[in-house]
Amino acid sequence: MLAYKMDRAWLEELREEALAKTGCDLPAALAIGVTSLAGNLWKHPERYLRYGPYWFAIKQALRDGGEDFGPHTDVFMVQEFGIWDGEQLNPYLTLLAAEAFRDYYSNTFFEGTRDFELDPDGDAYVLQDEDMEAL
Numbered sequence: 001m002l003a004y005k006m007d008r009a010w011l012e013e014l015r016e017e018a019l020a021k022t023g024c025d026l027p028a029a030l031a032i033g034v035t036s037l038a039g040n041l042w043k044h045p046e047r048y049l050r051y052g053p054y055w056f057a058i059k060q061a062l063r064d065g066g067e068d069f070g071p072h073t074d075v076f077m078v079q080e081f082g083i084w085d086g087e088q089l090n091p092y093l094t095l096l097a098a099e100a101f102r103d104y105y106s107n108t109f110f111e112g113t114r115d116f117e118l119d120p121d122g123d124a125y126v127l128q129d130e131d132m133e134a135l
Contacts, residue, residue, distance in 0.1 A: 003116070051102055
């Protein structure tokens, strides 16, 4: 499953650029990112679709950062699209990857699209989070 995967080296470059630009350390930058993203999603829960296959990974990163959008998850998608340091989810790189996908989504898909072709030989992945749909 290679579609929509972000290169880790590129994400690390983005992280360094963002930290240098803001002057924040990593924990402060992560807290700002979690608060900002969560605030947007609490106001507009339908926007979770913009994160496509990264949604369940960032939902986990948000939960780890103190913003819980409910228990529904897709473990496979968290493992596949989360950015990992060994067995530990790297929340900052995962959020950066998801934001990069969101930009791609905005330029490529119609708003509200929930079907994503992750494997050209397979079926489309349909993003459905009952917790977000209920908000």
